[in-house]
Amino acid sequence: MMHGKLLGRIVVALTAVSALLIVAVVIFVMATIVIGGKDTISWEFLTSAPSEGMTEGGIFPAIIGTALLVIIMSMAGVPIGTVTALYLSEYASRKSRIARAIRFAVNTLAGVPAIVFGLFGLGFFVQFVGTGMDQALTGGAELRWGQPNILWASLTMALLTLPVVIVSVEEAIKTVPQDLRAASLALGATKWQTVWKIVIPNSLTGILTGGILAVSRGAGEVAPILFTGAAYFLPHLPSAVSDQFMELGYHIYIMSTQSTNVDATRGIQFATTLVLLLLTFLLNFSAIFLRSRVRARQIT
Amino acid sequence: MTTTNGVPKIITRNLSLWYGQKQALRSVNLEVRPNHVTALIGPSGCGKSTYLRTLNRMNDLIDNVRIEGSVVIDDVDIYDRAVDVVELRKRVGMIFQKSNPFPKSIYENVAYGPKINGIRDKSRLDEIVESTLRRAAIWDEVKDDLKKSALALSGGQQQRLCIARALAVDPGVLLMDEPASALDPIATAKIEELIYELKSNYTIVIVTHNMQQAARASDYTGFFYMGELVEVGETKKMFTSPEKKQTEEYITGRFG
Numbered sequence: 001m002m003h004g005k006l007l008g009r010i011v012v013a014l015t016a017v018s019a020l021l022i023v024a025v026v027i028f029v030m031a032t033i034v035i036g037g038k039d040t041i042s043w044e045f046l047t048s049a050p051s052e053g054m055t056e057g058g059i060f061p062a063i064i065g066t067a068l069l070v071i072i073m074s075m076a077g078v079p080i081g082t083v084t085a086l087y088l089s090e091y092a093s094r095k096s097r098i099a100r101a102i103r104f105a106v107n108t109l110a111g112v113p114a115i116v117f118g119l120f121g122l123g124f125f126v127q128f129v130g131t132g133m134d135q136a137l138t139g140g141a142e143l144r145w146g147q148p149n150i151l152w153a154s155l156t157m158a159l160l161t162l163p164v165v166i167v168s169v170e171e172a173i174k175t176v177p178q179d180l181r182a183a184s185l186a187l188g189a190t191k192w193q194t195v196w197k198i199v200i201p202n203s204l205t206g207i208l209t210g211g212i213l214a215v216s217r218g219a220g221e222v223a224p225i226l227f228t229g230a231a232y233f234l235p236h237l238p239s240a241v242s243d244q245f246m247e248l249g250y251h252i253y254i255m256s257t258q259s260t261n262v263d264a265t266r267g268i269q270f271a272t273t274l275v276l277l278l279l280t281f282l283l284n285f286s287a288i289f290l291r292s293r294v295r296a297r298q299i300t
Numbered sequence: 301m302t303t304t305n306g307v308p309k310i311i312t313r314n315l316s317l318w319y320g321q322k323q324a325l326r327s328v329n330l331e332v333r334p335n336h337v338t339a340l341i342g343p344s345g346c347g348k349s350t351y352l353r354t355l356n357r358m359n360d361l362i363d364n365v366r367i368e369g370s371v372v373i374d375d376v377d378i379y380d381r382a383v384d385v386v387e388l389r390k391r392v393g394m395i396f397q398k399s400n401p402f403p404k405s406i407y408e409n410v411a412y413g414p415k416i417n418g419i420r421d422k423s424r425l426d427e428i429v430e431s432t433l434r435r436a437a438i439w440d441e442v443k444d445d446l447k448k449s450a451l452a453l454s455g456g457q458q459q460r461l462c463i464a465r466a467l468a469v470d471p472g473v474l475l476m477d478e479p480a481s482a483l484d485p486i487a488t489a490k491i492e493e494l495i496y497e498l499k500s501n502y503t504i505v506i507v508t509h510n511m512q513q514a515a516r517a518s519d520y521t522g523f524f525y526m527g528e529l530v531e532v533g534e535t536k537k538m539f540t541s542p543e544k545k546q547t548e549e550y551i552t553g554r555f556g
Contacts, residue, residue, distance in 0.1 A: 093363065179400035183462070186356060187413040187469055188390030197412070202403060 033277065036270030045271060054233060054255070055264040059272050064237055065245035066279065069154050069225065070215050072241065077158030078211045081165025082200075088166070089173045090195055110163035114223035121156030121228035122148070144242050151241035153229030160224050161214035168213055172206015173199060216280050222249040232258065248276040309334040309473065309503040310355060315369035317350060317359065324350045326527040327369065332520075334472075337495060337504045339518035339535065341511060343550070346524040348507045352475050355505065356392040357385050373473065390417070393466035395476040399458035401450035401465070406433075406442050409450045409461055413469035428468055435501075436464035437494050456487025460494065467498075474498065476506040480513065492517045511551060515539050523547045 044058060051057035084102065092099035131146035138144070176199050184194040200207075222230075231244040232254055238245045255269045256262060308331035317325040325347045332338050340348040353359045354371055357378060370377050378388050390413075401409050410429045419425060429446070433439040438460040442453070450461055459479055466474060476495070480488040495504060495517050508514050514521050515535060522532035523546070531544045542548045 177400070179396065179398060180402060182358065182361070182396065183400045183402065183465075184412070185361065186358060186389055186394040186396075187416070187466065188386050188388075189412075189416045190386050193416050197416070198402060 030277075033270055033273050037267065037272075037274040040267035040271035041274060046275070049235075050233060050268075053260055055259070055261050055268075059246075059248065059251060059268070059275060061234060061237055062246040062248045062251040062272070063275065063279070065150070065230075066219060066248045066276075068150055068238060068245060069157060069229075069247055070219060070283075072151065072154035073157040073161065073218050074211050074215060076155055077161050077165055077214055078207065080158070081162050081210060081214075082169050082207050084162075085166045085169035085173060086195060086199070089170050090191070090199060106163050106166050109159070110167075114160060114221050115226075117156055117160045117224040118226045118228060120159070121152055121224060125152035125155055126228060148227060148229040148244060149242045150229050150238050150245040153225040153245070154241075156224045156228045157218045157221065158214075160221060161218045164213045164217055165210040168210035169203065169207050172203040172209070175206070176202045212284060215283055219276065219280050219283075220249065222247075222253050225250060248272055248279070252276070307334070308332055309373065310505070311370075311372040312351075312354075313370050313372075315351070315354060315367070315371060317347075317354060317368075318366045319362070320364045324527050325354070328529045330522060330529055330532060332503060332505055334503045335499055335501070336519040337499050337506060337517055338520045338522065339514035340505065340507045340522045340524060341509075341514050341550070342524035342530075344509075347527040348522075348524040349477055351524065351529075352477055352505060352507050355473070355475055356389050356394055358394065360385060390469050391471050392473040392475060393469065393471035395459070395462055395466055395474065395479045397478040397481055399455060399462050399482070401453070401458050401461050403449065403451055405447050406450050406453070406461060407446040409465050410468050413465060417469060432464045432468045433461075435467055435498070436460045437490065437497070438464060454487070456483050456490060459483060459487070459491060463491075463494065463498075467502075471502070473503045473505070476504065478507055478509055481509060488513070511539075523550060525550070 046058060046063065047060050048058035049061055050059070084106075088099055088102060092102075126146065126148055129145075130149075130152060131140075133145040134140055134143060180198050180202070181194055184198045185191075189197070225247060229244055230247045230250040234244060234246055252269055252272050255265045255272065259265045310330075310332035312328055312330045312332075315325055315328040316323065328347075328351060330351075340351065342348045350359065354367065355373070355378075359365045359367070367379060371379060373388075373392065376383065402412060404412070407429055410432055411425050414425055414428050419428070430439065430443075433442065438457060441457060442448075442461075450458065453461060463474075463479075480491045483491065492513060495506065498504060499519075506514075506518065518535045520532065521535045521538040523530045523538070523542075523544075525546055531538070531542060531547045533543075538547065539551060542551060
């Protein structure tokens, strides 16, 4: 008996310690970032471009680039992911070979390392699709699409985040009561009318959640955009989807590995990291706010 | 063959149905008279709900269902290949056991059917919403709250709203699958009263567990047992002098 009691106490102590350890790590990381970046971060820092060979100035172009990346990625990934989830849960029969193949593909996609997506994006979007477009449009005379740009980077990122969207939308669709589908069909609605007017509106929260999760996943990845569109430094903001762009995560990476003077940019590195974190939090909070509004509308 | 008088609205002949290997209906023959209420009674799992769902082909939604025989509604075999299920369901409305209003406003619930039928005109929709809510005997309770969520209504009101929603597509037949089983006695009485009023304009088939309900609300009663239609006849006669011994035993509460 004594032995059992002692073991129980040890287990409790160990679980408590490891739980505290995680909290401590989070606090430590956040504190390091805030302390390291607080002297650099300012309105000026957020709204100006880098200067003095990237050792001074701000990160405005990287903020804009990240926002554009995330927006284009969502515009491509959320609809495709939603349609896939709809097919899997509403149209495909449970035993269908195609549905099983798609599920297998989605699971595999979720396990592919990010750098592989980057290489795929370079090979497929930039060199195959892009070069093909240049050939078709100008006979290859002008190099416009066959080089890294924000469109290819966003599409690559959309592929990476697709499994996240599909899984969360499918979960949301499953929560739409079968009763409602039956009611709609019994009124003489077609399958598509039922999906469009009942299933999708009642899954909006989940579709939104899928988008948010994709954004927070995508904003934290650098590898997929490494070869597909991110630039070290650009004197002006991207003005077309065929332009390259600067991005926060990539900016942190190059600042800490490729800079001419790593020590001089330390403050910029911390501040950029802080901005990336805050941006992600902000996105998540606005999405949570939107979700609560969708829910409120459903109830009243 | 068991029959009821008059020109039948629905004629079911030798209808058998299997869920996979399991047979749920065994050669059912039943004729349903227009503008009357036909109640289907029987113990759980006897096939009465399954039969009801063959009449608007809701069983199509279940995998591995096999059907033999024929169901003729208004002179058309609804299992004929040329029949459009969507059109069929507009003519044969259904009320479910558990009230299932859409998480939309009261107005939008009723307008759902007309809208999918392509009615866009606001004043026409207003008209349909009001007249069907009146026919479902719920207008006076909700007329000031049409924009409110249907989910805020009580259980009995929700079920009457579902009836209004079904009426809004102007069906000739109304199928009701234990529509009052989840309601309190007062709400149940209101639904029964409504059924009585509706039968002058609709052909109603109602599945019920509640024998008093069948006795009170219906003109004809069919008794299902183990997938077979054991007996059908005028409700009065069924409840006083049934022909089959099984029917009598069930009605007098000796089993089921």
